[in-house]
Amino acid sequence: MRVLVIGDSCKDVFDYGFCERLAPAAPVPVFVSRTRKSNKGMAGNVFENLINLGFECDIITNKKEIVKTRFVDEGTNHMIVRIDSGEENLERINNLHLIPFESYDAIVISDYNKGFVTSEDIEYISRKHSIVFLDTKKLIGDWARDISFIKINKPEFERTKHLFEQKVWIKEKLIVTLGSEGCVYCDEKFTVDKVEIKDLTGAGDTFLSALVHNYLNTKNIKQSIKFANKCATIVVQQKGVNVINVDNLD
Numbered sequence: 001m002r003v004l005v006i007g008d009s010c011k012d013v014f015d016y017g018f019c020e021r022l023a024p025a026a027p028v029p030v031f032v033s034r035t036r037k038s039n040k041g042m043a044g045n046v047f048e049n050l051i052n053l054g055f056e057c058d059i060i061t062n063k064k065e066i067v068k069t070r071f072v073d074e075g076t077n078h079m080i081v082r083i084d085s086g087e088e089n090l091e092r093i094n095n096l097h098l099i100p101f102e103s104y105d106a107i108v109i110s111d112y113n114k115g116f117v118t119s120e121d122i123e124y125i126s127r128k129h130s131i132v133f134l135d136t137k138k139l140i141g142d143w144a145r146d147i148s149f150i151k152i153n154k155p156e157f158e159r160t161k162h163l164f165e166q167k168v169w170i171k172e173k174l175i176v177t178l179g180s181e182g183c184v185y186c187d188e189k190f191t192v193d194k195v196e197i198k199d200l201t202g203a204g205d206t207f208l209s210a211l212v213h214n215y216l217n218t219k220n221i222k223q224s225i226k227f228a229n230k231c232a233t234i235v236v237q238q239k240g241v242n243v244i245n246v247d248n249l250d
Contacts, residue, residue: 012068154177183228
């Protein structure tokens with residue numbers, strides 16, 4: 001299978017260390033860094049997961065680097081602060097008309113609403129392929145009508161659900177993830193096993209990747225949701241952002 005990922009990506013950085021005292025000049029903790037881990041995030045994380053699941057995958061994303069640096073207490077795994085950079089004046093995707101959409105089995109749009117793709121761009125893409133998955137931070141409108149499946153999380157649903165009341169087309173497209181409670185699709189709830197959660201960062205990207213992977217293999221969306229839930233449950237038990245390991249899926 002060959003998949004194209006389109007969307008804004010970043011570099012996720014996790015700086016692990018400890019705090020044992022306050023600074024003498026101000027009542028703030030002094031963070032002592034010990035280890036640092038970095039990896040591709042947002043659309044980049046979706047891309048990495050699809051590669052790890054065995055798909056051939058291409059990505060079209062921003063050239064300017066967005067960096068999200070998290071300082072985390074290594075003992076408790078509590079995040080002390082997150083510092084973001086590089087989001088200002090992010091370039092918009094161009095030359096959409098030159099993309100060979102027909103050469104892919106599916107298109108995945110991972111839209112963190114940083115400016116790389118607009119709603120008009122998403123509408124254009126959705127009309128160029130019969131299988132398009134969307135994960136977006138935008139308020140969903142009629143521009144998403146031709147999308148195959150739309151994945152959003154619970155807070156995103158709560159702030160946009162008033163827009164769905166008269167959009168009958170959205171019911172069989174919308175998948176709402178609920179964190180540790182699983183997800184909802186077509187009024188059916190899909191639960192997950194209770195596990196110790198160490199980090200939720202990137203779990204939505206893993207869910208989306210696994211959903212796409214299983215759907216292209218089975219064409220069964222409910223079975224694919226169950227598989228995606230399983231994959232997301234695996235990665236939240238690890239610190240930081242992690243791609244799904246196919247050896248852990250047995």
